C-alpha cells in the first residue's frame with residue numbers, strides 16, 4: 001500500500017450528515033450509529049465465472065451498497081484457506097486465496113469502497129488457524145514439547161498408549177474436540193485441540209509469540225486501509241488453566257448452558273483485546289467488533305468495557321422468537337448492559353451462521369433457531385416470512401446503536417430450505433452426520449438480475465450452491481426503483497434513520513398500543529419518532545402524527561398484523 005493510509009475515509013463519509021454521536025465530526029466514532037453490511041465473498045458476485053464469488057466481483061458491485069446507504073461493509077474471510085470451514089480456517093492471514101483474487105484486488109476493493117464513502121472491516125480469525133497454516137505444519141514436523149507445538153494446544157492422550165483424548169471436550173460442529181496426530185517417526189502421537197473442525201487447530205493464546213503475530217496481522221491490514229476487524233469466536237481464545245473436564249455435547253445447547261465452561265468467556269481473554277486496542281488506537285477511527293456468544297448480558301458487556309473492543313454483537317434479538325415479550329426483553333437487557341459500561345448496542349438479525357430472519361421468524365417459539373432447514377423439514381411460509389422480516393428490520397433499524405445487515409436481506413431473500421444433501425458443504429452437516437442441515441441455506445449466491453444466468457451472480461451461470469427458482473423474484477433489478485419493494489424499503493429506512501438521527505436516539509417504551517404491539521419512542525437529533533410494530537393477529541390503531549415509513553399497506557388507518565410503522569410526532 002503506497003501511503004499506509006489506503007482508502008480509509010478520514011472524516012465523515014461524503015454525502016453523510018453529521019453524526020450526532022460524533023459531534024467533533026472527525027469520524028472517530030462513526031461506528032456508534034453505523035449500519036454495516038456483511039458480505040460473504042463466496043456468494044456475493046463472481047467476476048471470473050468459476051461459480052464462486054470473488055473480490056473483483058465485490059468491487060464491481062460496490063455501487064449497490066453505496067446506493068443502499070450503508071456506512072461500511074464487513075467481509076467474511078477471503079484469505080488463503082483449504083476451505084474446511086468456508087475460509088474460517090486460515091492458512092495465511094496476509095494473503096488472498098486465489099479463488100477470491102489477489103492482494104492487489106483487496107487493495108482495489110478497499111480503495112474503491114473509500115471513494116464511495118464506505119468503510120471496510122475484515123474478518124479476523126484468531127481462535128484457530130487452518131491445519132495447512134505454516135505454523136501447524138511445522139508443529140506436526142517437530143518433536144513433542146518443542147516451541148513449534150507450543151503455539152497450539154497439543155497434549156498427550158490418556159490411558160494405555162495415550163489412546164484416549166486428553167479430555168472429553170467436544171467440537172462445536174459435533175464429534176470430539178481432539179484429533180490424534182502421527183508423529184514424524186510414524187508412531188501414533190499427541191492430540192491437538194480444535195473447538196471447531198479438525199482442520200481448525202486452536203492456538204495457545206498464553207504464548208507471547210501468538211500475541212505478537214496477531215498484533216502484526218492487525219497492523220498489516222490497518223496499513224492497507226481497513227477500518228477494523230470483526231473478531232471471530234472472540235470468547236474462545238483463553239482456555240481455563242489445565243483444560244479441566246467438561247463433557248457436554250453442543251447439540252441443542254443454549255448460551256446459558258455453556259456459562260462457566262472452561263473454553264468460553266474466560267477472564268484472561270480481555271487481556272488479549274486490551275493489547276489489540278493499543279494497536280488500533282494508533283489508527284484513529286479503526287474498530288473491532290466481537291462475535292461472542294456470551295451470557296448473561298453483563299458478561300458480554302465486559303468485551304466492550306473501556307480499553308477493550310468497540311462493539312460486540314447483541315445476539316439476543318437474533319435468537320428471539322417473533323413475540324412482543326421476547327423482543328422487548330432482548331432490547332431492554334442489551335441496552336441496559338451496554339449502557340452500564342458506556343458502550344453502544346450492536347444489533348443484527350441475520351448472518352452467515354443462522355437461518356435468514358425472513359424464514360426464521362415464521363418458526364414456532366422454542367424451535368425458532370434450528371441449525372439449518374432441509375427438504376425433509378416442514379417448509380416455511382415465504383410470504384409470511386417476508387412480511388415479518390420487513391417488520392422486524394424496521395424495529396431494529398430504529399433502535400439506538402449500530403446495526404449489521406447480512407447480504408441479501410435488503411432483497412428480502414429467504415433461506416434456501418430445500419438444498420439437497422449432496423451439495424451441502426458446511427462441516428457441521430458432515431460432522432453431525434446429517435442430524436442438522438447446517439448453514440448452507442443462508443449462504444446461497446445472490447440474485448442480481450432476474451433474467452441473467454445464475455441470476456447475474458456469475459457470467460457463466462455457475463454457482464457453488466444451487467439457487468432456487470424463486471430467487472428470480474427477489475433479484476435486485478426487479479426491485480430497484482419499484483415502490484414498496486424490499487430493496488426500496490431498506491433504502492428508505494437507512495435514509496430516514498440517518499435524517500432522524502435514530503441510531504443516536506434514546507428509547508422509551510410505550511404500553512398504550514395493547515399487548516400485541518411493540519411500541520417505543522426514540523428521541524433523536526430531529527425530534528421524536530414513534531415506532532409501532534404489530535406482532536399480533538388483529539390490526540392496531542395508527543398513532544397520530546406523520547407516518548414516514550410503513551413496512552406494509554396500512555389497513556384503513558390501522559397497522560395490520562406483522563407490520564411496523566415509523567411516525568414522526570408533531
Ligand code: GLC
Pocket residue numbers: 085088089125196232233291352353
Ligand atoms: C464463527 C463463524 C463461523 C465459523 C466459526 C469457526 O462462529 O462465524 O462461520 O464456522 O466461527 O471459525
